[in-house]
Amino acid sequence: MTATELSRMNLDQKALKLLLKDCAEGFYQQMYFLGKDVTVKEGNQLLQYGFSKSSSKGLKGTSCYTLTETERIVELYGSCASCYTDSGNVAFLRTRRRFYHWLPEHRCVAGQWKPEEVAPRTPESLFQVLSPLLQWWVEYETWIQNRFGAEYREQCYKEWRSIKTQKSWLPPEDAVQWVSSFLNQERDHVRPKSFLAQRSL
Numbered sequence: 568m569t570a571t572e573l574s575r576m577n578l579d580q581k582a583l584k585l586l587l588k589d590c591a592e593g594f595y596q597q598m599y600f601l602g603k604d605v606t607v608k609e610g611n612q613l614l615q616y617g618f619s620k621s622s623s624k625g626l627k628g629t630s631c632y633t634l635t636e637t638e639r640i641v642e643l644y645g646s647c648a649s650c651y652t653d654s655g656n657v658a659f660l661r662t663r664r665r666f667y668h669w670l671p672e673h674r675c676v677a678g679q680w681k682p683e684e685v686a687p688r689t690p691e692s693l694f695q696v697l698s699p700l701l702q703w704w705v706e707y708e709t710w711i712q713n714r715f716g717a718e719y720r721e722q723c724y725k726e727w728r729s730i731k732t733q734k735s736w737l738p739p740e741d742a743v744q745w746v747s748s749f750l751n752q753e754r755d756h757v758r759p760k761s762f763l764a765q766r767s768l
Contacts, residue, residue, distance in 0.1 A: 583690040587666060589759055590701070590749060594648070595664045596727060596736040597704060601643060603723045604711065613643070616710060624676050631677070639699045644677035650703065655696030658685060666697050701746050708743045741766060 604612035614620060618632040623644060632643040640651040649658040649669055656669035658680070667685035669675055675684075687693060711720060720739035728735040737745055737759050744766070749756045757765065 580690050583694060585758065586749060586756055587690055587693060587697070590697075590746070591659065591665050592734075593736045593742055593746065593759075594659055594666070594704070595661065596733075596742070598643075598645075598648065598659075598661060599727050599733075600720065600723050600739075602645065603726070607719075609715075612711065612714070616707065618643070624679070629677060634703075639703065641700065641703050642674060646677045647675055647680070648700070649675040650697075650700035652696070652699050655692075657693070657696045657700055659700075660685070666693060668693060668696060698750060701750050705743055705747050705750070708739070737763065 601613065611620075613632045616634070618634045618641075621631050621633065623629040623631050629645050634641040638652060642649050642651075646661045647658060648661075649656065651669075651674065657666055658669040658675045659666050660680070665687075668688045669684065670686055671684050708720070717740060724735065724739050727733060736742060741763060745759060745762050748762070
């Protein structure tokens with residue numbers, strides 16, 4: 568590998584690392600939206616989507632939502648989320664606002680994970696194990712919009728922005744477009760502020 572090729576690879580990894588950080592900020596906002604979907608007057612939307620609900624094996628008084636599909640399993644807690652596939656597992660830790668490789672064979676449980684059970688690894692490898700969770704994110708938000716229209720998620724976003732201790736991310740429609748573009752373009756994708764600027768042209 569030449570010095571130029573090595574420099575280019577490092578630049579790509581650095582750019583991808585920043586995009587993964589941006590994506591984690593977006594998923595932090597998404598978890599608030601998921602919480603709203605559980606309590607909406609039309610009924611628990613996670614259950615209607617196909618998740619099963621069980622008591623958390625970790626933090627008392629909380630629940631675990633599990634979606635079991637042919638090629639992936641998605642689990643949601645209030646403080647973490649994870650996705651399991653044959654090609655690798657990923658966990659999002661809400662307090663850290665980061666995605667990690669999930670290393671153990673057992674699943675991530677809210678309040679019971681250990682620091683040695685998660686690892687950042689390389690941006691490239693993290694992107695690969697994260698992709699199935701991001702694909703579910705896009706699919707779920709498309710389903711929500713088809714059920715309620717854009718106004719429902721916009722109201723969720725408005726409420727999120729009103730919480731002064733939290734930082735809002737992209738608006739709902741732009742968020743789904745950004746995640747979809749991230750999945751399809753990987754390194755050539757742009758960061759959220761630039762994405763909004765492009766969308767406004």
